[in-house]
Amino acid sequence: MLGSTHGTLTTDYRRTRAIACGERTGPVVRGRPAEAGDTDVSGRPLYAEVPDLDRLFRPESVAVIGASDAEGRPHTGITRQLLDWAGRVGARLFPVHPSRTAVFGIPCSPSVADLPEQVDVAVVLVGDPLPVIEELAEAKARFAVVFASGFAETGDEGAAAQDRLAAAVADSGMRLLGPNTNLNAFERFRDDLDGPAIALITQSGHQGRPVFALQENGIRVSHWAPTGNEADLETADFLSYFAERPEVGAVAAYLEGLKDGRAFLLAADRAARRGVPVVAVKVGRTETGARTAASHTGKLTGADAVVDAAMRQYGVIRVDGLDELQDTAALLARARPPRADGVAVYSISGGTGAHVADLATAAGLHLPELSEARQAELHQWIPEYLGVANPVDSGGHPVGDERGRRIIDAILDDPGVGVLICPVTGPFPPLSDRLVRDLVDAAEQTEKLVCVVWGSPVGTEPAYREVLLGSSRVATFRTVANCLTAVRACLAHHRFVTGYRSPFDEAPRTPSPSYRKARLLMRPGEQLSEHAAKQLLRAYGIRVPREQLVTSAAAAVRAAGTVGFPVVMKASGARIAHKTELGLVKTGLTSASQVRDAYRELTDIARYEDVELDGVLVCQMVGQGVEMVVGMSHDELFGPTVTAGIGGVLVEVLQDTAVRVPPFGEEQARDMLDELRGRPLLDGVRGRPPADLDALVEVILRVQRMALELGDELAELELNPLMVSPRGQGAVALDALAVCR
Secondary structure: OEOOOOOHHHHHHHHHHHHHHHOOOOOOOOOOOOOOOOEOOOOOEOOOOOOOOHHHHOOOEEEEEOOOOOOOOHHHHHHHHHHHHHHHHOOEEEEEOOOOOEEOOEEOEOOHHHOOOOOOEEEEOOOOOHHHHHHHHHOOOOEEEEOOOOOHHHOHHHHHHHHHHHHHHOOOOOEEEOOOOOOHHHOOOOOOOOOOEEEEEEOOHHHHHHHHHHHHHOOOEEEEEEOOOOOOOOHHHHHHHHHOOOOEEEEEEEEOOOOOHHHHHHHHHHHHHOOOOEEEEEOOOOHHHHHHHHHHHOOOOOOHHHHHHHHHHOOEEEEOOHHHHHHHHHHHHHOOOOOOOEEEEEEOOHHHHHHHHHHHHHOOOEOOOOOHHHHHHHOOOOOOOOOOOOOEEOOOHHHHOHHHHHHHHHHHHOOOEEEEEEEEOOOOOOHHHHHHHHHHHHHHOOOOEEEEEEOOOOOOOHHHHHHHOOOOOEEEEOOHHHHHHHHHHHHHHHHHHHOOOOHHHHOOOOOOHHHHHHHOOOOOOOEEOHHHHHHHHHHOOOOOOOEEEEOOHHHHHHHHHHHOOOEEEEEEOOOOOOHHHHOOEEEEEOOHHHHHHHHHHHHHHHHHOOOOOOEEEEEEOOOOOEEEEEEEEEEOOOEEEEEEEEOOOOHHHHOOEEEEOOOOOHHHHHHHHHOOOOHHHHHOOOOOOOEOHHHHHHHHHHHHHHHHHHOOOEEEEEEEEEEEOEOOOOEEEOOEEEEEO
16 A cells, blocks of 8 residues: 655646646547537437535535434434534534434534524434425535435335435435435544545445545545435446546445446546546445345446446446455555556565566566566676566565665666566565665655565564555555556556547437438337348348348249359248247258258248248358357446357357447447457467458447437347458348347
8 A cells, every 4th residue: 555645746646647647639539528418319418517515525514413412322422423523624513403402512403494504514313314304405405414224225115215315305406415324424534644535435334444544554535425325416426526626546436336327437437537547346246246235225236247347448447355445546546657567576585576477467467578688787786596587586685785776776767667566575674674665765766656565464564664654655565466456457547548538429419310210120019030130230231141031932942043042041030039949040052942942841840839930031141250249238227238249059158248338439349359258269260361350340339329229119139140251351140139129
């Protein structure tokens, strides 16, 4: 974890981040920036206003409804906490209780209506908050915080009660935090720390404790938003607000569910535009986690693969543990933009260096081999028999004198090195003390990132507590895994924001001519036949084979002559999902007699299986290529999604797919392909030519357009197989499934 800041980091950080992220120059965006009121073709918003939450976190007046000073009462401790907090921030506090004249010596109002002034924040401690919320809304309070539980997290009855709370503030101008929230926003924040800060968002207050405790290690925490059940204010509101705060260097979040998928993406987009890192733990990777989260907050956790993809699209760094959350957020809040993506590992032990280098490489970090000239320089101070190519092994003794600092400087001077990682597996004073002082001094003189892993389980050593944590420029970790996770996230974040262009700016706002053609093909509540589904694809410019739909053997023979032998014949009907499994596909037919026999066989099978046909398709037989699948479906949280992957009859077995949430651009479409395990198939293997990636990407983008324009009418679309021919020869949808909503 990075230590306290001594003034220089704040200015440098803001300057470098502005250059790298906030005020960068680059290609002109083709679309126009989204504005308030803008919607895409699906009617979804392209812009979200930033709520003014200043008075929530820094109010001038606070009312405590249900205040108490009676010993042993649970509200007494809360009232005392709020009283202390109000004194620290300079806010006037007004206790409210129907039967008390004073609380802690402060005159008490019997009701909300009797408050002496309009209040900024009202903390509601009563068990039935609805009547109080209605009174506060009428009194024009700016914010209300509802502590009580027993709402959407408990089931349908609680959800209905929560809806009534939301309705009470909907048109009042007052904003509601909670219910089922803690009072973490009113904790004791240290005001003696400077530098970029972490802003914290949690849906379970206890889960934010590790990040909040970073203050004891010199890491500034500026805000804590405990969102609870999010009846009104939600994660997206706080994320948008924090992204605009100049003191916020990173946002750390613990999320159990998202109230509104689109709102979250718009907030993440705002953070990405401004180069503000967002690090999140998102519960729901497993069925058990998703079920538990739903019982806790009453929100949808979302299909995890879609959540994961949506976060990646907008640069949200997803981690699993709270320890990873605190370490990654701390590094990202403070680290300068990297000068290079190369990582050098330096240790006093060859075993330690080799181990960490293995782990770093497995984590996807780039460990460049140092040049021969650099290695020769290092061997001035390190014995020849020790390896210095990267990792660098000093053997131990050089760290005890001036050689130690020279080794560190030489590694940092290498232009290919942007990050130096030095694992210290355990203290070995006085050498370890000298080593960490040299690392701290070197970090003060370089723009590059210096990371130290202090492996001692004790953590009370002066070298750790006083030297490492006292430095604003060295990132200190307790485990190698967390160090590598944070460094990888840091490098990835800066790559992401450097080239980031908001997809919302280029999202289509008006329907295409294809949309009007496609709507005529929709059959609400029905699955389209393959023939109708392919007409839908044609409307959007997606290639399909030459084919004819026929209803007799003689017509099939004539169609084969027109299409051109060899042909494929397939049964076509609205309720056929897996034709191959039923034997309803015949391939490689080369003569009229084969076509005639195939027609009779297909219709016989359909009668036996009680499958209703609208005819038999006689199709062009397309040459060899890579079989892919591209499709769209609906996610409960984010709406239409687009999937691409390795296709064919084994698509369910392989499950090698990537997903994105529209809108997205060409770069994200190509990133989808890079995520596939079967990606090498597209590059050409075993002598096969490379596939036409440009054509495949074009199909993905056209399916995305269908998802945006037809998403409210089309429940599911699948192109499988999509035959991607060799480079320059295009891609053809050999089969298609479409289900209308």
